[in-house]
Amino acid sequence: MFAKLPPLKALRAFEVAFRHESFIAAARELNVTPSAVSHQIKLLEDVLGLALFRREVRAVAPTAAARAIYPGVRRGFEELAGAVAHIHPPKPGPLVLSCVPSFAMKWLIPRLDRRPAGLQVQIVATRDRADLIAGEADMAIRFGMGTYPGLAARRLFDEMVVPLAAPALLAADGPLDRPRDLGRFTLLHDDSVTFDPLAPDWRSWLAAAGCPDVPADDGPRFTAPENVLQAAIAGAGVALGRWSLAAEDIDAGRLVVPFGPSLALQPAYFLLSPAGRAETPECRLFRDWLLAEVARFQAAPGRAAI
Secondary structure, three states, X not given: OXXXXXXXXXXXHHHHHHHHOOHHHHHHHHOOOHHHHXXXXXXXXXXXXXXXXXXXXXXXXXXXXXXXXXXXXXXXXXXXXXXXXXXXXXXXXXXXXXXXXHHHHHHHHHHHHHOOOOOOEEEXXXXXXXXXXXXXXXXXXXXXXXXXXXXXXXXXXXXXXXXXEOHHHHHHHOXXXXXXHHHHOOEEEEOOOOOOOOOOOHHHHHXXXXXXXXXXXXXXXXXXHHHHHHHHHOOOOEEEEEHHHHXXXXXXXXXXXXOOOOEEEEEEEEEEEXXXXXXXXXXXXXXXXXXXXXXXXXXXXXXXXX
């Protein structure tokens, strides 16, 4: 005899809200309003007689009770999904890849014409983390520190930052022969790696180049690395950009690296897949192709650090 269960809709709202630690993000995933999510959570709390979230100014934090029941609720939904899949097996389709927009735009898409015959890929370019365990995507490429609970993470390559400028900017505003010359140029700032307090910025780069007195804080700031590169290509200033994302623009002559040094980033790009789950043939084909492209990229002339 089954014990009486809380409403399934309320449990689902709890599971999604717990994963995101946000009612707003949960509402986006469930395609409802944040107030509807809040209502379902309140209903579940009333049924259980427990507080499940602490409501804060711009977020919600799971309570100890929520952390205690979440694993079982998650397993329950996975079992339900598995039971339905036995009756209605998923139809074959393209491999769904959740990918940060910068990597998709500047690195992956220019190489898709070399993908193996028969490999179909649907690229979902988003900064939101797809739930691979729940099947929201087959694989993902993320930029981070490598800590992804429940997922197998394959580091693709190390990353570094270098100064980048458009040739037209240098032709118009004079030579950029040495780091001290940067004092005459607008500096473009990439704020997308602020989650790593050790990530190099213009101030630390200028210190490493022996010019700590050159002003480093002025200039436009961007939260997306691809926008920093586009601003540099447009001649808005000199960027401190990621080498891997700028490589195609450097090869095409849209950007140049006037001088070093290059500084390493601790975060990197990772290929993610659910840990312990057998890979589909499409996932294996994509992974093998991607790693071959990574090896080809690293072996290309000019890829060595400056």
